[in-house]
Amino acid sequence: MKPVAWRVGLGFDVHPFTDDPARRLVLAGIELEGRGLAGHSDADVIAHAVADALLGAAGLGDLGGHFPDDDPTWRDADSMDLLARVAAEVAPGWRVGNVDCAVVLEAPRLAPHRDAMQRRLAAIVDAGVSVKAKRAEGLGPLGRGEGIACWAVAILESR
Numbered sequence: 169m170k171p172v173a174w175r176v177g178l179g180f181d182v183h184p185f186t187d188d189p190a191r192r193l194v195l196a197g198i199e200l201e202g203r204g205l206a207g208h209s210d211a212d213v214i215a216h217a218v219a220d221a222l223l224g225a226a227g228l229g230d231l232g233g234h235f236p237d238d239d240p241t242w243r244d245a246d247s248m249d250l251l252a253r254v255a256a257e258v259a260p261g262w263r264v265g266n267v268d269c270a271v272v273l274e275a276p277r278l279a280p281h282r283d284a285m286q287r288r289l290a291a292i293v294d295a296g297v298s299v300k301a302k303r304a305e306g307l308g309p310l311g312r313g314e315g316i317a318c319w320a321v322a323i324l325e326s327r
Contacts, residue, residue: 175225175262177221181217184206190204191205192210195213196284196289197215197248209235210247212247214318234254248292252292261327262325263294263325267298269298271300272317272318274311278301
């Protein structure tokens with residue numbers, strides 16, 4: 169009998185809001201009302217954190233190593249496309265067990281979009297994904313509403 173091999177990865181991402189009125193706010197591939205986030209790609213903190221969690225669990229480095237922010241190829245990239253590339257890289261050796269995300273933000277409210285976000289992420293990683301919103305209760309830059317952060321944990325099972 170083959171022993172079950174599990175790996176756990178932790179991903180994190182944070183981006184400040186931008187004053188650029190043309191910048192869209194995209195979280196887990198869903199466009200929301202509100203100021204966009206500053207970043208080289210579309211700055212989707214949820215997709216970035218999930219990708220980093222998968223890469224970490226698989227021992228494949230981090231998102232910046234795969235898609236450097238000084239490479240113009242990834243300028244304004246769709247982060248869900250980047251996540252799909254990561255999932256494809258992880259898939260030959262690993263099956264995703266599940267992914268859990270904690271998003272820290274003061275606004276906008278994620279509850280009306282949570283199901284759509286979870287479905288979009290789950291379709292890409294081929295596993296259950298939970299997205300939870302938390303407030304920083306006025307503490308620090310996140311509590312002052314200066315940006316959004318996300319932590320993600322992924323469990324991988326060897327194939």
